[in-house]
Amino acid sequence: MRxxxxxRPGIGKTTLxxxxxxxxxxxxxISGFVTMEERERGVRTxxxxxxxxxxxxxxxxxxxKGRVMVGKYEVLIENLxxxxxxxxxxxxxxxxxxxxxxxxxxxRFVEFVExxxxxxxxxxxxxxxxxxxxxxKIRGSFRVYVIDEKNRDxxxxxxxxxxxxxxx
Numbered sequence: 479m480r481x482x483x484x485x486r487p488g489i490g491k492t493t494l495x496x497x498x499x500x501x502x503x504x505x506x507x508i509s510g511f512v513t514m515e516e517r518e519r520g521v522r523t524x525x526x527x528x529x530x531x532x533x534x535x536x537x538x539x540x541x542x543k544g545r546v547m548v549g550k551y552e553v554l555i556e557n558l559x560x561x562x563x564x565x566x567x568x569x570x571x572x573x574x575x576x577x578x579x580x581x582x583x584x585x586r587f588v589e590f591v592e593x594x595x596x597x598x599x600x601x602x603x604x605x606x607x608x609x610x611x612x613x614x615k616i617r618g619s620f621r622v623y624v625i626d627e628k629n630r631d632x633x634x635x636x637x638x639x640x641x642x643x644x645x646x
Contacts, residue, residue: 482616510530576602
């Protein structure tokens with residue numbers, strides 16, 4: 479089952495991915511990454527990628543000016559692409575958090591995700607408003623959940639049950 483989760487920024491997409499990971503990691507090998515916010519004194523200053531297998535991390539974006547910008551953030555394309563080169567994808571389930579505007583600035587990231595689309599057990603988060611051919615392809619071929627404050631916990635439970643059931 480290929481599942482994509484979307485919703486407004488800060489609604490809990492990464493938290494949902496981490497809940498699924500924690501609930502299933504003893505039952506199956508899970509690989510991939512989540513994107514964590516970096517904060518200083520309560521203010522978001524950037525984003526960091528976290529490898530679910532090795533726990534290695536890399537800075538994806540930071541507040542400030544740079545060559546590649548998304549909103550107020552400089553996207554560190556070289557960091558993203560190096561992180562992807564070393565990413566373990568041997569899991570039965572692969573989590574990719576997120577397919578969004580920052581990541582889509584990298585052609586290598588787009589190619590990386592395209593190659594994953596042939597796999598059956600995928601959990602992606604997708605940007606809720608982004609218009610990109612890859613996101614449209616995901617929307618058309620994945621089961622898509624739109625999460626909010628009311629349903630995010632029940633959606634996480636449903637996703638856990640779906641992947642646990644697929645193992646039987």
